[in-house]
Amino acid sequence: MSIKVRIPTPLRPIVGGEAALQIKAETVIAVLDQIEKDHPGFKSRICDDAGKTRRFVNIFVNSEDIRYLDGMKTALQDGDTVSIVPAVAGGIQTYQERLAGLKKTLKEIAPEDVQKMIGGKEKVTLIDVRESEEYRGGHLPFAVSVPRGFLEMRIEEAATDRAAPLVLYCAGGIRSLFATETLKNMGYTSVVSMSGGFSGWTRKGFSIETPTLLSEKDRRRYSRHLLIPEVGEEGQIKLLKSKVLIIGAGGLGCPAAYYLAAAGCGTLGLVDFDVVDESNLQRQILHTTDRVGTSKIKSAMQTLSAFNGDVRIIPFEERISSSNIERIMQAFDIVVDGSDNFPTRYLVNDACVKLKKPCVHGSVYRFEGQVTVFDPQRGGPCYRCLYKEPPPPELAPSCADAGVLGVLPGVIGLLEAVETVKLILEIGDPLIGRVVCYDALEGSFQTFILRKDPACDYCKEGAVFPGFIDYDYFCASKGLTTPSPS
Numbered sequence: 395m396s397i398k399v400r401i402p403t404p405l406r407p408i409v410g411g412e413a414a415l416q417i418k419a420e421t422v423i424a425v426l427d428q429i430e431k432d433h434p435g436f437k438s439r440i441c442d443d444a445g446k447t448r449r450f451v452n453i454f455v456n457s458e459d460i461r462y463l464d465g466m467k468t469a470l471q472d473g474d475t476v477s478i479v480p481a482v483a484g485g486i487q488t489y490q491e492r493l494a495g496l497k498k499t500l501k502e503i504a505p506e507d508v509q510k511m512i513g514g515k516e517k518v519t520l521i522d523v524r525e526s527e528e529y530r531g532g533h534l535p536f537a538v539s540v541p542r543g544f545l546e547m548r549i550e551e552a553a554t555d556r557a558a559p560l561v562l563y564c565a566g567g568i569r570s571l572f573a574t575e576t577l578k579n580m581g582y583t584s585v586v587s588m589s590g591g592f593s594g595w596t597r598k599g600f601s602i603e604t605p606t607l608l609s610e611k612d613r614r615r616y617s618r619h620l621l622i623p624e625v626g627e628e629g630q631i632k633l634l635k636s637k638v639l640i641i642g643a644g645g646l647g648c649p650a651a652y653y654l655a656a657a658g659c660g661t662l663g664l665v666d667f668d669v670v671d672e673s674n675l676q677r678q679i680l681h682t683t684d685r686v687g688t689s690k691i692k693s694a695m696q697t698l699s700a701f702n703g704d705v706r707i708i709p710f711e712e713r714i715s716s717s718n719i720e721r722i723m724q725a726f727d728i729v730v731d732g733s734d735n736f737p738t739r740y741l742v743n744d745a746c747v748k749l750k751k752p753c754v755h756g757s758v759y760r761f762e763g764q765v766t767v768f769d770p771q772r773g774g775p776c777y778r779c780l781y782k783e784p785p786p787p788e789l790a791p792s793c794a795d796a797g798v799l800g801v802l803p804g805v806i807g808l809l810e811a812v813e814t815v816k817l818i819l820e821i822g823d824p825l826i827g828r829v830v831c832y833d834a835l836e837g838s839f840q841t842f843i844l845r846k847d848p849a850c851d852y853c854k855e856g857a858v859f860p861g862f863i864d865y866d867y868f869c870a871s872k873g874l875t876t877p878s879p880s
């Protein structure tokens with residue numbers, strides 16, 4: 395029985411330069427053993443120590459991959475051809491041969507089946523392996539962009555479970571086929587390629603998503619964000635679409651607003667009814683000496699607009715009370731509390747709980763500051779879980795005691811801005827259920843766990859909103875909840 399064995403170019407030196415050998419053998423393994431006998435070192439290039447075909451080598455009997463026959467034990471007939479095909483080595487097969495091989499060995503799935511999978515019970519991850527520019531022009535719903543050039547580097551972020559269903563697609567179904575082979579070699583067991591690609595999908599009339607695009611100007615301005623994978627274009631768009639309300643244009647609100655505007659938070663609401671006082675300038679960095687006596691809101695808007703004209707600023711030049719807080723807060727996604735008194739802190743907390751908005755909370759006193767995020771929606775406590783009620787006015791010391799190191803609100807206000815950006819981008823661990831305490835003199839940060847009060851009237855499960863309370867305005871300067879003289 396004579397079998398023709400095709401030898402791939404890289405192995406030809408071992409067999410005396412021959413492109414094909416005639417071997418007498420009855421199984422594939424017998425073929426390899428025979429060649430090994432005549433040309434030592436041949437078999438180890440193809441099989442591992444256990445005798446299994448190496449991952450990068452496929453063996454075909456005529457046109458069939460032996461993995462789908464009897465493997466190494468596949469029986470041979472007189473006149474059969476055994477082809478040894480290193481799967482990833484270039485230059486051995488022509489492109490067409492290689493593609494034909496992949497089409498035979500890899501599973502493809504039709505667009506209509508992908509459509510069913512998207513709506514089905516089992517979670518499927520769609521990976522768009524086209525270039526980023528192609529993805530930006532429109533993609534399948536829920537598809538994640540991992541350009542083929544970055545496939546090996548980025549796939550583990552996009553698809554953590556190697557056994558979970560994964561569908562790859564490109565423009566026409568070719569690049570995704572090669573990408574499927576790559577992922578199979580990386581151990582992904584349930585990966586398939588969508589035949590016809592994005593064109594096939596759109597030809598069927600299935601829906602696509604067209605991502606919002608950043609303008610060239612925004613790409614330049616936020617280029618350092620675009621370079622971070624955790625932000626990227628998608629994250630910058632989230633920032634530009636975000637709506638953040640900042641309570642108070644004082645010591646905490648100024649630095650928070652400044653950096654949020656710098657980060658490209660698209661809409662900033664500012665609430666303050668005060669005028670700029672000379673003593674504010676020690677820390678309230680949005681205001682200037684020549685604006686002493688003028689409206690804080692107008693001063694803040696002037697500075698922020700000059701700094702980043704693309705940020706839309708919505709001013710609320712009014713004192714927060716039970717009658718206006720819901721109207722003020724309504725349109726915003728996140729509230730940054732930089733207020734300086736208990737009545738406002740409680741109103742802000744209660745409204746955030748009622749309207750289901752996260753509240754980024756900061757406070758400062760002399761050399762110490764605290765930052766946390768109140769978000770009962772996500773399992774954390776609210777302000778009232780920690781401090782059910784404010785202290786009575788008679789126990790609150792005079793405002794004159796409440797000095798603060800001018801730089802300190804900068805640190806705390808910026809930590810509030812960082813937490814806000816994390817919430818917008820949905821990255822990292824927000825300070826929900828944790829408070830960070832900064833001691834400037836010690837130069838130390840400490841984190842404490844904050845627990846939800848299961849009996850909290852405002853945020854306990856099934857709570858009926860008890861209503862807003864307008865506490866008397868007074869000033870306190872001691873204790874953990876000390877408000878900031880912002």
Ligand SMILES: [Zn+2]
Nearest residue numbers: 776779850853
């Ligand atoms: Zn609560």
